[in-house]
Amino acid sequence: GGGEKTNDPVNEIGWVRAEIHLWVFSNLLAKRPTWRKRPARLVSMFTGYGCPPHLVETAMRRARDAASAEAAPGCKNTGGPQIDCLDDSTWLSLTAGRDSRQLHRLVAHFIATRWPIAVALNKADCRAAKLHIDACIAKYPNRVLVPVAAQAEVALLAARAQHACEYQLGGAYAKAMPGASVAARAAVQAASEVLRQWKSTGALDVVSRAVQLRPPTLVFPVADIASLAPLAGTGDAGPMPLRDCILMKPRSTVADVCDACKRAGLCAGELVRAEGQAVIATPGVPTRVMRKDDIVDAASAILRVQTTKKAEWQKHAQSRHIG
Numbered sequence: 001g002g003g004e005k006t007n008d009p010v011n012e013i014g015w016v017r018a019e020i021h022l023w024v025f026s027n028l029l030a031k032r033p034t035w036r037k038r039p040a041r042l043v044s045m046f047t048g049y050g051c052p053p054h055l056v057e058t059a060m061r062r063a064r065d066a067a068s069a070e071a072a073p074g075c076k077n078t079g080g081p082q083i084d085c086l087d088d089s090t091w092l093s094l095t096a097g098r099d100s101r102q103l104h105r106l107v108a109h110f111i112a113t114r115w116p117i118a119v120a121l122n123k124a125d126c127r128a129a130k131l132h133i134d135a136c137i138a139k140y141p142n143r144v145l146v147p148v149a150a151q152a153e154v155a156l157l158a159a160r161a162q163h164a165c166e167y168q169l170g171g172a173y174a175k176a177m178p179g180a181s182v183a184a185r186a187a188v189q190a191a192s193e194v195l196r197q198w199k200s201t202g203a204l205d206v207v208s209r210a211v212q213l214r215p216p217t218l219v220f221p222v223a224d225i226a227s228l229a230p231l232a233g234t235g236d237a238g239p240m241p242l243r244d245c246i247l248m249k250p251r252s253t254v255a256d257v258c259d260a261c262k263r264a265g266l267c268a269g270e271l272v273r274a275e276g277q278a279v280i281a282t283p284g285v286p287t288r289v290m291r292k293d294d295i296v297d298a299a300s301a302i303l304r305v306q307t308t309k310k311a312e313w314q315k316h317a318q319s320r321h322i323g
Helices: 009-030 032-037 040-047 053-070 088-098 100-114 129-139 150-161 182-198 203-213 254-263 312-322
Strands: 118-121 144-147 165-167 174-176 217-222 246-248 271-277 288-290 302-307
Touching (some): 009 032, 009 100, 009 129, 032 040, 040 053, 118 129, 144 203, 150 165, 150 182, 165 182, 254 302
Parallel strands (some): 118 144, 217 302
Antiparallel strands (some): 271 288, 271 302
16 A cells, blocks of 8 residues: 555565464474375375375476476485385475475465455555566566556446446546536546556556466356257247356366356256367367266367256255255
8 A cells, every 4th residue: 555654565465375274284293203104294294285186296396497497406316216216295305295395385376376366456546656666676576566446446347337437447548427516527537547547446456466377177068069059948939159168177087067157057867978168179189078076178079968858846855955
């Protein structure tokens, strides 16, 4: 923020990251005797943070690559058995088990992978805000830091709702409409100063940057791969191709997509069969038959979902249960 009595935002950003880091590091350090003897336990130490195994493996691989690139202590053979050929979890259990610097490195990569952070530098419209924002960017050049003026965004949206100004969400321009009240004109004028300095209020920018850090998986559920006809659950007229697009968490499975389709009313019953293909299909490449535990990605973004139909007694039982 830009107020004179606020804490230094540079220190606040570092404090938040340090608190998370020390929390994870302390938990790992307390159990180090266990996972040092049993390397397989190291992966399970991270799953308690709501982190799927593939993200843990990604963090471990990045930590090992970074250590090797710096030729950090413990990366080379130290007179004992050769460890370069070991898998990542075993390698890290040996190196981080005897060197806390390696453990800190692993925790840092895990946090960056598990909790990618976009920082909203709010109150960018306050006095001396630019000084603080420039200091934050200089201190943390590799982090996602976005100047935000939330109050200006709220004022512009409120004025637009009253038809008192012309403004597009995330835009760099605002104009008071003829007949706007004095208060509305003053609010638009103040917000326009923010737009001139920062090119936007930053509200939409920071959300967009946050989504970019871990973008969703786009899935197009269909009833037929050839025609791309949608699932018929909603009863909409017309077989509009690729009518539905569902935003899923990264690494979602076929079963997850099927559950999402049920919640959206696109289908019912239990999953019977699924086939996937890319949005831009390669000629001659057949569709891929997928199991319920298979990960849905760009190669299977168009997903044909087949489910069982509920019997009448099941529908009545469900309605009685809901009632």
